[in-house]
Amino acid sequence: MTIPDGKRVAIVDDDPLFLEHIEAALLREGGLRVVKLNDSKSLFDALQNQSISCVVLDQNLGAESGLAIGQALREQVANPPPIIMLTGAGSERTAVKAFRIGFSDYVPKRNLQNRELIGAIRSAISRAEQDQAARERTKKLLEGERHDSLTGFYADHYIRARLEEMTSGRHASPFALIAVRIKDSRTIHARIGHRASEMLFRDLAAHAAKLDIRGGYWGHLGTDTLVSVLEDDPGEDDVADACRLMASKLKFTVSHDGLSIDCEAIVGASLFPQDGHTADAVIDTALAESDRAATLEARWATSFLDPGTEAVANSQLDDSLAVPTPDRRGMDLSPPDGIDRRRSDRRRDQRYRVLRRGRAIVDGLHSVIDCTVRNLSESGAQLRFASYFVPPDRFKLEIVGAGEPRWVLVRWQVGNDVGVQYEEQG
Template sequence: MKQDANVRHSVVVVDDDPVYRSFVSLLLTKKAGIDVLEASCEDDLVEIINQNSVDCILLDYNLGTDNGFSVKERLSSRFPVLPPIVMLTGDGRERTVIRALRLGIDDYVSKRDLKVEDLLSAINHAVAKGRKDQLARAEYQRLVHASGLDPVTRLPGRTQLDDRLAHLAALPPRSRAGYAIALIQMNELEDINTSLGLKVGDQALRAFGERLQQLTRASDVCGRFAGRTFLVIIDARSSPDVLDGVCRRFADGLTYRLDIDAVGVDLSPRIGGVLCSHVAPHGVLIAADLIRAAQHALDVARVEGVPFHVLGSPGGGMPEPAAPEAPNTVIEQSEPDTPSRPAADQLRTSDRRANPRHRVLKRGRILLGTNSVIDCAVRNLSDSGAGLRIDAIFPMPREFDLVIGESGAKRRVRIQWQVGNDLGVVFIA
């Protein structure tokens, strides 16, 4: 039984026995013209899935100290969608077959008296089922997109939120003065995706969104704006105190422990709120102005290490200001092409540092692992930390090694804040 001549399947053979793995690979290549990739363990398989388009995984049940069931469960938590899996094993007991099917393994072939026809039939059946499921997912995504809902959280998505913001901005100043917006980020999403997988990350994001929706009032609009960021349009009744109270309720209610498949993760928010009357109070307002202002508040909350900040609120979740700025501290001005950055006087004044920071301009190197080096400019320096600028915007690890100057000593640093290309770090070693 040969596959369609016009279609070449790509199959990964996963077996810790190199002789048997090569035998099966040769069988599929010579007899059926299948493109075969080989993996000896789970790590090899993950690397192949990340780098190649795979139609089917032929997974051995017995992988030395591991087994195919455990590998399947871990892969399912790591990848939102897996290629179909056919299990290959010498254990033909009924309970093993039943468990395989319950785990979502698409088919099962015994190694004993292996026949190429049976193997190809199982692969073709699994691939056909996988493509049918893929079409069903695509149709579901299309319907969700047409409805304006976010496919992960099932809350209103970006299109609905943009329309609502545009409507809000178009209101006359007196009418829009009764509203506010809050941007809310789930702090731990990137760490969860990295350590537990994208599937668990989506589950956490959905649970976080559901909890946020429960905390909003009937008069508010809540949805997923982008990535880990949610947006709430709030009926604030023109009062900074009302908005401050709403953001505090969000901060308290969204700080909790979530259990997912016997794994506990601690979740917490970062929130930036702004009254619409605070943005262009007497003039023309566009939706982007509201988002920039809320992002500004969100960045201030991140820099200050507090759960939330509200623009225009006397408290706003911020600490009390400290002593006036020392005369030897230089405050940098925000560039006009980066409107979402917090104002310089809120980010880099000496009253928010343990030590005064002096303007410098030195070359630096950020060391990531053993082979990755990122050039940076050291723009400010103090006994406790430094201000850095990198050439491109990308997420950085929380801690890394920093070399200042051409022959400077290596220092271990931790990121305190990152706004665009700029980073603030503290020395920890």
């Protein structure tokens, strides 16, 4: 007698004598355990409650047909076991239909040879196991491709695909993107070479992986940028906290060929949909903000302060944030005497780097255009709009959560950035 190997085969037939016979034969000659069933209901119950390696299904089950049961099984059961058709009055047409539905094999019941049925069962189980192993290998390969081998984070193509999904169609949902790079990375790369630069970047990723970023996950973007994606409409405080944490914790020293390299992260963030309506626009804004942080010698974390907390020194602010620039309307947007934003007066009127939602109420106060408030002082603000437009010289600005809208005067415009001054109330 062959020792059973634990494989269970469900035999579905409405002839109890045949079931008894085939059970004994499959156990004795093939080492197969048999689950005896007589209709579709008992088959579906068995598949739900037991591990079935193969189904042998009689074509003629009185009121039910094996073809119909097999098709229902393929449609309703996830990863169904292989099915073998067993019939006493078979025809070539029935066999073709069975294979089209997805049956693994077809064995005539007339003059049935036990060894033939056992061989068909064994072959069907083996092919199913090989197919499952191939699917597992493919799944692992795909999962491996989702991750970058250098950092262990999500790879560039996966991050971009995910951002595309979150910025398009009915799947669009608010999120934040935080870009992190090593300060002066290009200079460091030129000095120590590609392989050593990869080592630094890998160390940056290792330090980043230890951070507890609530609701965020890490990815590798481009050649020298890590990104943290915060989904599910993160609050501005959450983004601010994440940026501050990254800026304060992502500092480390690496020794290479006698050099001691102090590495420090520069951080830039963007929000969807405030900073653009496409994945590329959101990415570009985050990268531009990290470049700005490096240029200003200021960590991005300090850019997310609300009024009333620690201020960024005015001497650190880029002149482009304050020096008026004529826009393409040909208007002179220079501020009047007494509100010059150049260095000496900027120090008297302290500015706070913020990231808050705003609304420009224009066009006879009937149109509302969303914007981001990125720079704030007692006398005015810097606004960024998702796309370029020419605002009126005077409109109402509402800063979400900061009280009633206030009248403002446009003082300068550079691209999508607009500097406004609060109108004095007489």
